Amino acid sequence: MTGKEFMLASLKAISQEIIAHEEELNRLDNAIGDGDHGTNMARFCRIILQDLPELAEQEDMGKILQHVGMRCITEIGGSAGPLFGKFYLQAAMANMGNSCMEVANWVVSFEEGTMGVSQIGRSVEGEKTMLDALFPADRAMQEALEEGRSFQDILLAGAEAAQKGVEYTKTIQASKGRAAYLGMRSIGHQDPGATTIMLMLQAMHRLAVEMQAE
Amino acid sequence: MKKFINRPEDLEVEVARGMALAKPGLIRQLPGTNIMVRRNLKKDRVALVFGCGSGHEPAPNGFVGYGMLDAAIPGKIFSSPTPDMILKGIKEVQNEAGVLCLIVNYTGDVLNFRMAMEMAQMEGIALESVLIADDVATQKNKSVGRRGLAGVVLIMKIAGAEAEMGTDLYGVKKVAEWAAAGLRTVGVACRPCIIPADGSPSFELGEQEMEIGMGLHGEPGVLRCGMMSAKDTAKEMLDLILLDCNYEKSEVVVLINGLGGTPIMELYVLNEFIHDYLAEHGIRVYDTMVGNFMTSMEMGGFSISLMRLDPHLKALYDAAADTSVFKR
Numbered sequence: 041m042t043g044k045e046f047m048l049a050s051l052k053a054i055s056q057e058i059i060a061h062e063e064e065l066n067r068l069d070n071a072i073g074d075g076d077h078g079t080n081m082a083r084f085c086r087i088i089l090q091d092l093p094e095l096a097e098q099e100d101m102g103k104i105l106q107h108v109g110m111r112c113i114t115e116i117g118g119s120a121g122p123l124f125g126k127f128y129l130q131a132a133m134a135n136m137g138n139s140c141m142e143v144a145n146w147v148v149s150f151e152e153g154t155m156g157v158s159q160i161g162r163s164v165e166g167e168k169t170m171l172d173a174l175f176p177a178d179r180a181m182q183e184a185l186e187e188g189r190s191f192q193d194i195l196l197a198g199a200e201a202a203q204k205g206v207e208y209t210k211t212i213q214a215s216k217g218r219a220a221y222l223g224m225r226s227i228g229h230q231d232p233g234a235t236t237i238m239l240m241l242q243a244m245h246r247l248a249v250e251m252q253a254e
Numbered sequence: 255m256k257k258f259i260n261r262p263e264d265l266e267v268e269v270a271r272g273m274a275l276a277k278p279g280l281i282r283q284l285p286g287t288n289i290m291v292r293r294n295l296k297k298d299r300v301a302l303v304f305g306c307g308s309g310h311e312p313a314p315n316g317f318v319g320y321g322m323l324d325a326a327i328p329g330k331i332f333s334s335p336t337p338d339m340i341l342k343g344i345k346e347v348q349n350e351a352g353v354l355c356l357i358v359n360y361t362g363d364v365l366n367f368r369m370a371m372e373m374a375q376m377e378g379i380a381l382e383s384v385l386i387a388d389d390v391a392t393q394k395n396k397s398v399g400r401r402g403l404a405g406v407v408l409i410m411k412i413a414g415a416e417a418e419m420g421t422d423l424y425g426v427k428k429v430a431e432w433a434a435a436g437l438r439t440v441g442v443a444c445r446p447c448i449i450p451a452d453g454s455p456s457f458e459l460g461e462q463e464m465e466i467g468m469g470l471h472g473e474p475g476v477l478r479c480g481m482m483s484a485k486d487t488a489k490e491m492l493d494l495i496l497l498d499c500n501y502e503k504s505e506v507v508v509l510i511n512g513l514g515g516t517p518i519m520e521l522y523v524l525n526e527f528i529h530d531y532l533a534e535h536g537i538r539v540y541d542t543m544v545g546n547f548m549t550s551m552e553m554g555g556f557s558i559s560l561m562r563l564d565p566h567l568k569a570l571y572d573a574a575a576d577t578s579v580f581k582r
Contacts, residue, residue, distance in 0.1 A: 074471075110338075113336060113337045113338055113369065114336055114338045117329070117330065117333050117334070117336055117362075118333060118334065118362045119334075119361045119362045119365050119366075121336055121337070121365075121366065121369075122337055122365040122366050122368065122369035123365060125337070125369060126369065160365060160368055160369060160372075161365065167397070215397045215398070216361070216397060216398060217361045217398070218360075218361055218362075218473075220397065220398040221392065221398070221401075221473060221474065222474075
């Protein structure tokens with residue numbers, strides 16, 4: 041679960057998960073944004089799926105993450121491009137030169153990525169953004185790691201915390217992004233960016249469970 | 255949809271090539287992109303860079319040239335340019351004096367420029383940025399701040415002229431920020447534009463309706479109401495500006511910017527009232543720019559911008575410029 045196989049399999053699982061939810065993400069974005077979050081993320085994910093054979097040649101985990109980050113930047117567009125790009129590029133920097141990623145590396149990388157998103161977005165929790173899924177998931181995974189739980193359990197803790205974060209975004213007003221112009225009218229709607237983070241963690245958890253069963 | 259285009263996916267690059275071919279001595283298109291850079295690049299003066307979505311033509315590419323922009327980086331229709339494209343534009347025009355980026359305040363533009371500037375800084379390029387947030391129809395105190403509108407065209411003129419004088423990066427930034435502090439804009443829309451990719455209207459508005467304060471991409475405004483006369487519309491809009499910023503006894507530049515689907519004739523009808531109304535309020539008009547500078551394709555509507563002048567800003571406004579759209 042620490043080698044390149046898991047990295048490539050998780051990129052595949054995440055991409056397939058987001059593509060499967062393209063319409064739902066568009067619908068969520070349509071309510072409070074410009075309605076193309078699903079389309080933009082799915083376009084990026086299809087390119088990642090095409091890139092997988094090429095990435096399989098790469099031994100450096102940092103370089104794989106960097107490639108994904110650059111694809112985010114060039115292919116997603118809008119606000120999500122630099123935000124997801126920053127997430128992967130920060131995670132990449134924590135893994136440059138590594139040919140494998142231990143469980144602790146995954147958790148640290150997620151934290152690095154989360155901090156990167158917070159920094160480039162000049163944003164924190166409670167503003168109805170992807171950070172409302174990232175921060176709680178980060179904390180939950182740190183805690184699970186410290187408790188010495190399995191990778192599967194750590195990812196489950198992250199996915200569950202992200203899901204709670206997504207639910208939380210329904211209750212708050214947006215103060216960042218295009219949704220912020222809606223003011224109070226943004227309450228009641230679920231944030232599409234946070235939803236994407238939740239989908240990513242859920243896909244990774246399912247994959248880790250499946251790979252363990254094998 | 256009735257548009258004289260070829261394939262929608264080729265639109266952005268074709269526009270850029272068409273513009274470059276119209277003024278080959280002045281500007282050139284970076285091959286395969288819609289990035290426009292000026293010929294005769296500066297060697298030791300601050301380079302001025304601006305990017306925004308496509309669909310606002312002639313902005314941004316029409317303002318590339320002497321005394322204004324060194325590079326313009328349009329994104330796809332109504333979408334910010336991506337960081338890799340912004341970086342490409344920056345690297346093409348950068349020199350030791352550094353690069354000043356003008357950014358209109360939309361989340362996408364801000365994030366993409368911030369990312370691009372981080373990447374450029376890692377390559378050792380000195381950069382600063384100025385955020386343009388001139389839309390009085392949006393609230394100042396929100397954490398996202400006000401949206402940016404057509405007023406950025408005036409800031410390009412000011413910052414571009416200051417850069418040509420050889421002022422350092424920090425100095426050009428300060429002058430641009432000073433000009434932006436005295437800049438206010440309000441828009442109105444009465445007809446949506448048609449998105450080329452799918453032929454859909456950018457927003458819904460009743461046949462006899464207009465919306466004051468609407469953003470360049472159809473973002474919600476402050477007042478949706480029945481169509482009003484030029485006078486009543488302009489009065490409503492100017493009152494929003496004058497309530498927000500005191501221009502009394504000031505000298506200003508007025509920019510009456512068509513969104514693409516409103517005849518220039520109507521812009522002049524509006525200017526007649528605007529001129530008299532400003533005079534009544536003790537505001538001296540130094541110069542008025544009337545035309546389509548920052549459009550939203552065929553959207554019906556216009557915006558009014560006022561920029562306060564002081565002697566220095568006046569000299570910069572009057573300084574020579576040679577671009578596809580604006581010459582002085």
